[in-house]
Amino acid sequence: MHPSSLYRFQSFLLLIFCFHWGNAKEAGRQGADLGVLRVQVPGFGPDGRLSWELRASEVRSLENEFYEAGNPLLKTYGKSGVLTEAKSSSGVFDLKGGHAFGKEVLFVTGEGFSARGKNWKWWQKSSKGNHRMIFEQGGELSFDMELGDFLLFRDFVEPTGCPDESVEIAKKVPTVAQADFIELMAVTEKSHRFLLEGNVSVAGNELRLSCDKMEVKFEKDSNSSTSDFGEISFITAVGKIEFAQKGRVSYCDVLRMDVAKGEVLLEGSEESPAQVVDEEWGKASGDRIVLEKGKRRARVLRGKAGGRPSLVLPALPDLGFEPKGETP
Numbered sequence: 001m002h003p004s005s006l007y008r009f010q011s012f013l014l015l016i017f018c019f020h021w022g023n024a025k026e027a028g029r030q031g032a033d034l035g036v037l038r039v040q041v042p043g044f045g046p047d048g049r050l051s052w053e054l055r056a057s058e059v060r061s062l063e064n065e066f067y068e069a070g071n072p073l074l075k076t077y078g079k080s081g082v083l084t085e086a087k088s089s090s091g092v093f094d095l096k097g098g099h100a101f102g103k104e105v106l107f108v109t110g111e112g113f114s115a116r117g118k119n120w121k122w123w124q125k126s127s128k129g130n131h132r133m134i135f136e137q138g139g140e141l142s143f144d145m146e147l148g149d150f151l152l153f154r155d156f157v158e159p160t161g162c163p164d165e166s167v168e169i170a171k172k173v174p175t176v177a178q179a180d181f182i183e184l185m186a187v188t189e190k191s192h193r194f195l196l197e198g199n200v201s202v203a204g205n206e207l208r209l210s211c212d213k214m215e216v217k218f219e220k221d222s223n224s225s226t227s228d229f230g231e232i233s234f235i236t237a238v239g240k241i242e243f244a245q246k247g248r249v250s251y252c253d254v255l256r257m258d259v260a261k262g263e264v265l266l267e268g269s270e271e272s273p274a275q276v277v278d279e280e281w282g283k284a285s286g287d288r289i290v291l292e293k294g295k296r297r298a299r300v301l302r303g304k305a306g307g308r309p310s311l312v313l314p315a316l317p318d319l320g321f322e323p324k325g326e327t328p
Helices: 003-027
Strands: 036-044 050-061 067-070 073-078 081-087 090-094 099-102 106-110 113-125 130-143 175-179 181-188 191-204 207-219 231-245 248-258 263-267 274-278 282-286 288-292 298-301 310-312
Touching (some): 081 130, 113 181, 231 263, 248 288, 263 274, 282 288
Antiparallel strands (some): 036 050, 050 073, 073 081, 106 113, 248 263, 274 282, 282 310, 288 298
């Protein structure tokens, strides 16, 4: 069906919806403000494809063609199917404009992540991307991917016991992020972005990170067809960063985590150099420091500011030498 025909069809559905709402109100009890029960409304994009779908237990008409929905379920779609499902106890929808907002907690689930928060807003299309959604209070993100496992120090351990002996597999610990403001959206069909601002904190398996602002990019494998979100590909954190792992803590102004490459770049300045404090080998500092996946090693690089790298080793143990001039 041609996109213009789909738009006309959508407008026709909205007219039917408004007609049924008027009949329900007229047929209701005197003094009762009844809405339409068990509503399902589709929304289409410029390409004529299904872009979103709203289901609600009840919908009431408001001014300026806005509608209040009870127990809304909002599904967003990409070319491969459902992108996200969002549920709340209530919300206000502009069905023609593809916009919604609400004060109560909104729960969102997607491939590889989940989110929740209050004072939420959603746009089918914006200047920043498609299906833009923000949380302005109590925002929380949970990623299925274990970022702590991404940089876990791995030492080879020779297996013991009988070959048939069962090995208990550790349960995955999700990575949870919280912030004052959270934004998520589809940038392209295969690329999605999460933005966190204000008192950002991230906690996971053997990992803790705090900063002022963080951006998380999700990329979908070009050969994949089962997921529209994919996995975390890159993380950028800015401002007063403290990055704690098992056995070491890092401090810097900017952190760039390249998941595909398996590296974390810590950036500082001449006034405030990046630092890595390790329980075993001491403290390293410099303009730029690289942490590598699966290795307890930090490479200190010379930065643009020209600052010299430094390494402070732990105090040497007492080797038993006597001070000069003294005899036992």
